[in-house]
Amino acid sequence: MKHTLAVLVENRPGVLTRVAGLFARRGYNIESLAVGPTENPSISRMTIVVEGDERTIEQVCKQLNKLIDVIKVSDITEDPHVGRELVLIKVNAEPQVRGEIMQIVEIFRARIVDVSRDTLIIEATGDEDKINAIESALRPFGIREMARTGKIALVRGARGKVLEAGLNSQETATQTG
Amino acid sequence: MARTGAQAVIEVLLQEGVEIVFGYPGGAVLPLYHALADSPIKHILVRHEQSAVHAASGYARASGKVGVCFATSGPGATNLVTGIATAYMDSIPVVVITGQVPTSMVGTDAFQEVDVTGITMPITKHNYLVKDVAELPRIVKEAFYIARTGRPGPVLIDLPRDVALSLCEEPIPSKVEIRGYKPTYKGHPGQIRALADLLLKSERPIIFVGGGVIASGAEDLLLKVAETLQAPVATTLPGLGAFPEDHPLSLGMVGLHGKPYANHAVMECDVLFGIGVRFDDRVTGALEKFAPQAKIAHVDIDPAEIGKNVRVDLPLVGDARTVLADLLPLLKPVKREAWLKRIKQLQEEFPLTYGRGGGDVRPQWVIQRLGEMTRGRAIITTDVGQHQMWAALYYGFTRPRTFISSCGLGTMGYGFPAAIGAKLARPEEMVWVITGDGSFQMGMAELGTAMEHELPIKILLFNNQSLAMVRQLQHFYYEAKYTAVHFHGNPDFVRLAEAYGAVGLRVTRQEEVIPALKEAMDNGRLTLIECLISEEEMVYPMVPVGAALNEMILPQD
Numbered sequence: 001m002k003h004t005l006a007v008l009v010e011n012r013p014g015v016l017t018r019v020a021g022l023f024a025r026r027g028y029n030i031e032s033l034a035v036g037p038t039e040n041p042s043i044s045r046m047t048i049v050v051e052g053d054e055r056t057i058e059q060v061c062k063q064l065n066k067l068i069d070v071i072k073v074s075d076i077t078e079d080p081h082v083g084r085e086l087v088l089i090k091v092n093a094e095p096q097v098r099g100e101i102m103q104i105v106e107i108f109r110a111r112i113v114d115v116s117r118d119t120l121i122i123e124a125t126g127d128e129d130k131i132n133a134i135e136s137a138l139r140p141f142g143i144r145e146m147a148r149t150g151k152i153a154l155v156r157g158a159r160g161k162v163l164e165a166g167l168n169s170q171e172t173a174t175q176t177g
Numbered sequence: 178m179a180r181t182g183a184q185a186v187i188e189v190l191l192q193e194g195v196e197i198v199f200g201y202p203g204g205a206v207l208p209l210y211h212a213l214a215d216s217p218i219k220h221i222l223v224r225h226e227q228s229a230v231h232a233a234s235g236y237a238r239a240s241g242k243v244g245v246c247f248a249t250s251g252p253g254a255t256n257l258v259t260g261i262a263t264a265y266m267d268s269i270p271v272v273v274i275t276g277q278v279p280t281s282m283v284g285t286d287a288f289q290e291v292d293v294t295g296i297t298m299p300i301t302k303h304n305y306l307v308k309d310v311a312e313l314p315r316i317v318k319e320a321f322y323i324a325r326t327g328r329p330g331p332v333l334i335d336l337p338r339d340v341a342l343s344l345c346e347e348p349i350p351s352k353v354e355i356r357g358y359k360p361t362y363k364g365h366p367g368q369i370r371a372l373a374d375l376l377l378k379s380e381r382p383i384i385f386v387g388g389g390v391i392a393s394g395a396e397d398l399l400l401k402v403a404e405t406l407q408a409p410v411a412t413t414l415p416g417l418g419a420f421p422e423d424h425p426l427s428l429g430m431v432g433l434h435g436k437p438y439a440n441h442a443v444m445e446c447d448v449l450f451g452i453g454v455r456f457d458d459r460v461t462g463a464l465e466k467f468a469p470q471a472k473i474a475h476v477d478i479d480p481a482e483i484g485k486n487v488r489v490d491l492p493l494v495g496d497a498r499t500v501l502a503d504l505l506p507l508l509k510p511v512k513r514e515a516w517l518k519r520i521k522q523l524q525e526e527f528p529l530t531y532g533r534g535g536g537d538v539r540p541q542w543v544i545q546r547l548g549e550m551t552r553g554r555a556i557i558t559t560d561v562g563q564h565q566m567w568a569a570l571y572y573g574f575t576r577p578r579t580f581i582s583s584c585g586l587g588t589m590g591y592g593f594p595a596a597i598g599a600k601l602a603r604p605e606e607m608v609w610v611i612t613g614d615g616s617f618q619m620g621m622a623e624l625g626t627a628m629e630h631e632l633p634i635k636i637l638l639f640n641n642q643s644l645a646m647v648r649q650l651q652h653f654y655y656e657a658k659y660t661a662v663h664f665h666g667n668p669d670f671v672r673l674a675e676a677y678g679a680v681g682l683r684v685t686r687q688e689e690v691i692p693a694l695k696e697a698m699d700n701g702r703l704t705l706i707e708c709l710i711s712e713e714e715m716v717y718p719m720v721p722v723g724a725a726l727n728e729m730i731l732p733q734d
Binding site: 009010014017018021022025055058059062063065066067068069070071072 | 302303356357481485
């Protein structure tokens with residue numbers, strides 16, 4: 001089953017390498033990984049979609065938590081959340097099929113963001129199903145190039161304040177030695 | 178506050194109580210050495226960088242403090258890799274500082290440049306490349322904190338030459354605050370009550386202890402818990418010494434080469450209380466057949482270890498000492514006749530034996546005599562091979578921090594440099610290296626280091642002119658076709674020791690063993706005893722691949 005993990009990490013060089021290296025080394029399959037800054041400039045948010053059974057996902061979360069630069073890991077798969085992906089599709093668009101393509105764009109509430117003599121670039125956002133649907137609707141015209149961002153997600157409502165939860169835990173571990 | 182970055186590093190080291198640094202200099206790390214020269218910290222110049230980190234790890238294991246080592250960039254740093262991985266696998270607190278080419282040259286394939294933070298990412302608990310001298314005091318302080326807290330491990334700091342030479346105005350932070358790192362020491366009270374219930378209701382419990390008990394200094398509490406519950410105690414390889422093996426409740430080591438009765442007992446127990454262990458493949462044998470009748474309780478400070486390898490009925494995240502301290506008051510003394518009687522029966526039915534084969538000098542017998550003569554109290558370091566298992570099975574460890582060996586990674590060449598670290602950490606203790614001719618040749622350049630610092634370490638070298646553990650694998654799994662396991666061209670080890678100015682003794686017959694051990698114990702000098710043994714010796718018992726712990730190969734006579 002696919003799981004969506006919201007991971008808050010220190011915004012520092014090398015953190016992505018640590019996370020990616022961990023997945024590679026332990027043989028976990030990343031479906032997608034999207035990373036960007038949060039409202040707090042010292043923290044980045046990674047949204048990782050990973051395939052695996054319960055036991056694997058539990059290990060993924062625990063291993064991620066072991067990285068010093070990882071602040072908080074939440075498996076939000078079962079939580080109500082908004083998940084979105086952005087896609088750019090460059091599609092063949094001879095004048096005689098442009099009308100048809102524009103209708104598809106309309107239906108999916110996507111946008112045309114670039115026009116050339118025989119291609120269009122279409123921008124669409126939505127959940128994975130919608131992005132897959134628009135991709136297959138456009139495929140018959142001939143997709144020249146495509147770029148997908150991978151999923152980003154936020155938990156709905158007040159409960160979703162993972163950020164503060166992560167930051168407010170100021171208690172320091174017992175020092176030993 | 179005007180001091181260089183390098184001086185700031187030394188300042189933190191002093192604040193952390195560092196007395197000894199193991200290392201090997203080179204161009205990029207010279208600023209650090211320049212600052213070290215003005216400090217009271219003693220530097221031990223080893224003969225190979227790998228030995229520096231092994232020695233730091235031996236120092237850490239013997240003392241319970243953080244071991245520290247320095248090396249230069251490039252080859253200096255890459256030579257550390259095996260030692261860092263060794264420390265990582267056994268959760269040993271070590272801080273490694275490497276020199277690096279100046280920041281302006283990082284990434285240009287400069288002379289002696291290597292991406293050591295990239296290389297060591299999967300084998301360190303954490304690592305740093307310092308780009309800004311203002312961050313240096315915090316980073317060094319953090320490195321020590323991360324290395325010794327939670328599940329300990331190695332931390333590496335890569336320090337470019339220009340950063341080390343820059344002026345550093347930042348004070349050393351008084352406290353470490355890492356928002357992504359909060360190890361859990363205190364166990365969940367509800368789970369601890371559940372654990373107490375489980376143990377009190379159990380009819381056939383076994384306490385199964387690993388290196389975590391030693392790391393947290395929980396051996397006194399373990400003894401109390403075991404005696405209160407009258408529960409037998411088995412250990413992993415790194416757990417040796419956590420529970421005195423001369424105690425009636427001791428079962429000794431469990432696993433692939435575990436004691437036969439201990440392996441049987443694990444297969445018969447109804448509760449297996451694992452603490453500070455990670456149930457690795459050398460312990461469990463075939464996972465699906467492991468401890469089939471047992472409910473498994475697992476206490477570890479690293480949540481990722483719980484449920485990683487075996488199914489766990491009662492998970493409990495916490496520090497061994499803290500958890501045992503909370504558990505003890507919930508227990509009441511138990512009378513346990515049937516199970517202890519059964520254990521006795523198992524001990525009689527499946528004793529530890531080594532058969533009649535082999536030559537005149539039997540290594541198992543020699544180690545037993547060493548155990549008696551040192552009353553199980555010496556610090557024993559080992560290399561990796563048959564001798565490591567014989568040491569684990571036959572010495573009879575009675576105190577924590579006295580068995581020092583590469584358990585997880587299985588690194589040959591570990592024992593002797595680790596002994597140098599251990600002897601410097603605890604000069605009042607007798608330190609023995611148990612090794613073989615294969616392993617010793619991976620670390621013997623350190624004879625020079627041991628002589629230089631007048632360390633009266635005792636080396637017990639079993640020479641069968643072969644890699645007999647590999648030979649044993651070929652014997653059982655590769656049609657006894659012995660390939661690449663024989664050494665032709667071994668040195669004369671006695672004369673080798675003498676060439677360094679140490680004492681060399683050779684033992685070829687059983688009656689020479691005790692006099693040689695006695696001489697080594699009494700002479701106050703670095704001493705190597707070479708024991709000639711047969712390459713046909715085997716390590717018994719042996720659990721074959723895919724078998725359960727009680728399906729052991731035992732000696733035939």
